[in-house]
Amino acid sequence: MDRIIKWGAKAMPGTSVMAKGPVSEVLAGKRAPQTIDRLLWLVRALMAFEDGQEIAPPSRRDPALDTWRERWNSLQDARQIQRSSPDSPKNHPGAQPPRGGSIIQPLHMPRVQETFSANPGHASEEPDWPLAMRVLKARRNHNPIYLASIHCDDLIVAISFSTVDDLLMVALSDGDVLGWDLERLEVVHPFNLDTLNRRPGNVTHFVFSENGRRFTCTRMGDPLTAWARTDQPGEYQPTKNLDAVPNIPGAPKAELLAIADNGTVLSGAASSGFQLSRPSSDEAVYVPVQGSYEQTRGKITALAISPDARMIAYAQGDRVVMTSTEDIAAHPTQFTPIFDAPCRTGQVNDLRFYQGGNVLACAGRTGVEILDFRDPRRLKQVVLGKENTHSVTFALDGHLACADLSGVSVFNLSDRRLTYRKEVSNVSAVTFSLDSSILAVARNREVELWS
Known part of the structure; x- marks a missing residue:
């Protein structure tokens, strides 16, 4: 033992x-x-x-x-x-339980107002309840329940739950990476990119790996850098400095980022192509993508890599291309796509893998299309969500959260049914907790927690 x-x-x-x-x-x-x-x-x-x-x-x-x-x-x-x-x-205080047992009565399902407020900014009737109890009560109601809010001192650029210690990792534009304990609603692992005497500057692009243990980011005046959690609580160390991908004059560098759980990084310039950098290799592979800077349909609008680093996907306007990492590494200019077709959502704004690369969510102008590669007959699905969906995330229990300009929608992937919809503005990112019980919604300088 x-x-x-x-x-x-x-x-x-x-x-x-x-x-x-x-x-x-x-x-x-x-x-x-x-x-x-x-x-x-x-x-x-x-x-x-x-x-x-x-x-x-x-x-x-x-x-x-x-x-x-x-x-x-x-x-x-x-x-x-x-x-x-x-x-x-x-x-029944003082009463003795019957020896022969009793018939279990139907569970009384209290209304949302009987538990605690479903709107942020309104006081909870029982504010001292721990977060776990609030989640339990929220599950009984089968409704989106507001649980709490986390306020930060700067703009939030990315959020993710860490598989190391179940903390909510929040990255801010000033270079802070904060590990929040949601049970106590306080920062327990603060970290800042300037601790290694790096030049200060606002974060321009930032993305976590799915397990929350790694991230890659760019800052004003600094090269693209990949970071990984160390054995020390809340500490990160840079693992690799990555040169910006080749691009035509005037086009931004490393404006699209993705990172796998093992540290494999994708970084792309919308008008030229993307770069694949693997931990096992000191040299990066550049993948040019056809299309000019003036042609919107030819620009890369989204990049994604599966958590196990086996699959890569990118979008050019409404066109989605998926291939294997090994094929890209061996044939960067002549790889064979596993999937290459227009998406019914129009211009794609975000891509997200699920089930080890077997499912791909494509969020775009008219909603979200789910491509299920486990069954070729089910590749084309109905478009979910609202117009101008810009961020998607999967839960381990098979739910999908979609953020658009006017709110957040959550769907059950098994039947494509809308589980709930919450109207809320200025959503920048969404992510589920590891047990799928909490949905974190980032808005400007705060993260709202829902169940």
């Missing part, structure tokens, strides 16, 4: 680490983990032993953990039903 806990704490540090006493009680059936994060930490720690030897634990996104998430949700549902039952001892 000591080896399991020690190895788990070393391989998966963070706020979810469990001590020996609670672990022993959980395994003995005396108690359940306090949160789903601690449950998943314990499961991953147990899975990190094979034939008595320490191995790398599965990632938080491993499909093998889905069963445990479902069990946790079933447990919470059962607890809520028991607490809401008229026969519950809590509802």
